[in-house]
Amino acid sequence: MRFPPVLRGARAAFAFYTRIPVGGFPYEPADWQWASGWFPLVGTCLGGLLALVWLAVERAGPLAAAALVVGVGMLLTGAFHEDGLADTADALGGAYERTRLFEILKDSRIGSFGASALIVVLVLRIALLARLQTIAPLALVLTGCLARTPPIWLMMTLPYVTSEATSRSRTVARITGAQAMLATACPVLLMGAFLWKDWLEVTTAWALLAAAGLTALVCGWRFRVRAGGITGDFLGATQQVGECALLLVLALARGEGP
Numbered sequence: 001m002r003f004p005p006v007l008r009g010a011r012a013a014f015a016f017y018t019r020i021p022v023g024g025f026p027y028e029p030a031d032w033q034w035a036s037g038w039f040p041l042v043g044t045c046l047g048g049l050l051a052l053v054w055l056a057v058e059r060a061g062p063l064a065a066a067a068l069v070v071g072v073g074m075l076l077t078g079a080f081h082e083d084g085l086a087d088t089a090d091a092l093g094g095a096y097e098r099t100r101l102f103e104i105l106k107d108s109r110i111g112s113f114g115a116s117a118l119i120v121v122l123v124l125r126i127a128l129l130a131r132l133q134t135i136a137p138l139a140l141v142l143t144g145c146l147a148r149t150p151p152i153w154l155m156m157t158l159p160y161v162t163s164e165a166t167s168r169s170r171t172v173a174r175i176t177g178a179q180a181m182l183a184t185a186c187p188v189l190l191m192g193a194f195l196w197k198d199w200l201e202v203t204t205a206w207a208l209l210a211a212a213g214l215t216a217l218v219c220g221w222r223f224r225v226r227a228g229g230i231t232g233d234f235l236g237a238t239q240q241v242g243e244c245a246l247l248l249v250l251a252l253a254r255g256e257g258p
Helices: 005-017 029-060 062-077 080-094 098-106 112-146 150-157 167-173 177-196 202-227 232-254
Strands: none
Touching: 005 029, 029 062, 029 112, 029 150, 029 167, 029 177, 062 080, 062 112, 080 098, 080 112, 080 232, 098 202, 112 177, 112 202, 112 232, 150 177, 150 202, 150 232, 177 202, 202 232
16 A cells, blocks of 8 residues: 655655664655645754754753753765755855856865854854753753754745756655645644743743744855755755754753853
């Protein structure tokens, strides 16, 4: 029995976004298109796995636990988003002309802008997770989900401008309102559950949504001005920026503490 594309898309999302061997190949174009709608769910599951890692090593201290969690997360995704961040930073920082920007994006080497961006983001994520301490496991689940929503909004509103993208990448990025609604529903439901369990305050929930929206607006504006639209690397960079913004909101909301 073959499941409909909307359901097979969930499995395809794990195959596309992670190094977890979920199988299911070959996937049809419709499966890949629906995969984008499940990206926040993939982030939720990854956040859950990383939360378990945190709980397993937290006795080593928050800084060590945060570093291990970030490292395991990169292993699970193959540093998928970090690679996009480095390429984006090199392209936006090192190019003045649009044609040169795309040349840098295709270059597999990491330049000074990319290396600097990676260092800043990795240190910031580790520091913020260490600051969150006891609520870090919940933060990993929540930000893992919500940080993968702004890229979906960019897919919905901006053209995909990489001419040499693989057919699979183009199909994943060619979403409709149905996939965008599915992707948005996941973090909304998750935040609703957190609010119901009193794991999240209403003001913090609104601040998180504002941070996600601001990430999409600022990144989308910059990509539109510099490149005329989005690329896969730009989407990965948006996820990284969004995750940092969301962790920062949670750290600020935590207030004073040890």
